[in-house]
Amino acid sequence: MEERVREAQKLESLGTLAAGIAHDFNNLLTAVTVNISLLRDTPPNMPQASVLLKAVEEATGRATALTKQLLTFAKGGAPVRAVASIRELILDSATFVARGSRARCEFALAESLAPVNADVGQLSQVISNLVINAIQAMPQGGTIRIGAKNVDLAGELAPALPAGRYVRITVADEGTGIAPENLPRIFDPFFTTKPTGSGLGLSTSYSIVARHGGLLSVESAQGVGTTFTVHLPASEGEVARPEKPRPVSGAGRILAMDDDDMIREVLPRALAHLGYACDACANGEETVARYRQALAAGPAYDAVILDLTIPGRQGGAEVLRQLRALDPHVVAIVASGYADDDVLAQPEKHGFRGRLHKPFNMLSLSVELSRLLRARPHAAAPRQGGGHLASD
Numbered sequence: 001m002e003e004r005v006r007e008a009q010k011l012e013s014l015g016t017l018a019a020g021i022a023h024d025f026n027n028l029l030t031a032v033t034v035n036i037s038l039l040r041d042t043p044p045n046m047p048q049a050s051v052l053l054k055a056v057e058e059a060t061g062r063a064t065a066l067t068k069q070l071l072t073f074a075k076g077g078a079p080v081r082a083v084a085s086i087r088e089l090i091l092d093s094a095t096f097v098a099r100g101s102r103a104r105c106e107f108a109l110a111e112s113l114a115p116v117n118a119d120v121g122q123l124s125q126v127i128s129n130l131v132i133n134a135i136q137a138m139p140q141g142g143t144i145r146i147g148a149k150n151v152d153l154a155g156e157l158a159p160a161l162p163a164g165r166y167v168r169i170t171v172a173d174e175g176t177g178i179a180p181e182n183l184p185r186i187f188d189p190f191f192t193t194k195p196t197g198s199g200l201g202l203s204t205s206y207s208i209v210a211r212h213g214g215l216l217s218v219e220s221a222q223g224v225g226t227t228f229t230v231h232l233p234a235s236e237g238e239v240a241r242p243e244k245p246r247p248v249s250g251a252g253r254i255l256a257m258d259d260d261d262m263i264r265e266v267l268p269r270a271l272a273h274l275g276y277a278c279d280a281c282a283n284g285e286e287t288v289a290r291y292r293q294a295l296a297a298g299p300a301y302d303a304v305i306l307d308l309t310i311p312g313r314q315g316g317a318e319v320l321r322q323l324r325a326l327d328p329h330v331v332a333i334v335a336s337g338y339a340d341d342d343v344l345a346q347p348e349k350h351g352f353r354g355r356l357h358k359p360f361n362m363l364s365l366s367v368e369l370s371r372l373l374r375a376r377p378h379a380a381a382p383r384q385g386g387g388h389l390a391s392d
Contacts, residue, residue, distance in 0.1 A: 031055060035059070064359055081117050081212075082117070082119075082120065084117075085115055086148065086232070090146060093128050094107075094146055096128075102139075102142075103142055109146075114165065114234035116234060123212070130171040131144060135173075142173065146169070148167060169230040169232070170227055172228075175225050187216070189203040209232070214231050214232040216228065247366045249275040250373060253294075254271055254277065254279075254301065255287065256271075256279070257281045257319060258335070259282055264281075264282065284310070284314030284318060291326060295327060302331065303353075306352075308344065316343070316352075320350070333353065335358060353372050354372050
């Protein structure tokens with residue numbers, strides 16, 4: 001009977017989740033479709049066209065963020081890490097979320113905070129969720145105190161965390177606090193005491209921190225407030241300061257595999273706009289056949305873009321193994337909308353040279369192709385049968 005009750009609760013939670021997600025996506029899709037309808041009747045050279053396009057981009061950006069949060073919760077989301085400044089991440093995320101609310105943020109961040117090896121997007125989501133939770137705990141306004149410092153743990157949080165150097169982040173509110181009976185369930189999926197909450201924020205944050213080798217914990221006293229504490233392993237690496245990317249044109253022949261009709265239509269158009277020629281395939285068999293034919297008769301493909309998951313058929317990883325048997329120097333990019341596969345987190349480990357996170361745009365597409373193909377000798381002749389492309 002207890003097992004049946006648990007299953008019933010899961011189904012109820014899934015129903016609540018589905019309704020909430022449908023509501024949010026319907027709002028976003030309404031913004032997209034209405035603005036596109038207006039664009040059809042607006043001359044391209046009118047200032048209003050730019051305003052409408054910006055509105056479409058904003059709506060799709062919000063849909064992308066919602067999808068990433070759902071994938072992180074549902075599938076876990078293997079972090080795509082880089083050494084990053086946690087100080088800047090905290091300041092940017094908290095300030096953005098608190099803007100327009102009745103709460104204000106007070107920061108006490110150590111100047112010499114160690115960097116962390118992290119997925120910046122996922123950790124930004126953690127900070128945002130904790131700040132949103134604090135704002136909701138203080139509907140009449142108040143102060144959110146956010147602190148961060150370096151700490152050396154000697155095993156006091158074992159077995160959850162081994163001894164070592166960590167960055168400790170605290171987010172404290174002045175709300176009514178969490179009832180003692182609710183405190184053990186605060187990180188449970190779908191659990192919420194708020195009438196408008198989905199119960200995803202804290203459970204997603206807990207999952208993200210755990211996958212970064214850290215720990216998210218909570219302390220609360222009714223009538224006093226709540227403090228969430230994040231411990232993240234410190235990194236010895238140096239923070240990279242990449243330049244802001246710009247769209248890059250190129251040249252070459254690209255082979256793309258994707259089971260979605262719309263992507264097979266739009267990708268050749270996008271690549272043609274960037275200066276590339278592109279052939280698109282729906283499955284692995286066709287992809288391998290076209291690549292083999294191009295190697296034999298020429299001109300060979302300079303790169304391939306492979307969808308990681310094709311339901312019921314060979315996915316990108318399987319197809320790449322066959323392509324490498326034909327051409328050990330194949331330049332392959334993995335593309336996926338899922339976040340739980342190690343292939344996307346560590347593409348080089350699986351034979352790919354690069355990755356594209358769906359939904360990607362013209363900027364990310366052009367930058368990734370340029371990065372992979374820029375080492376091609378300018379004076380080299382086009383690849384013919386059996387030839388290969390110089391790579392980084």
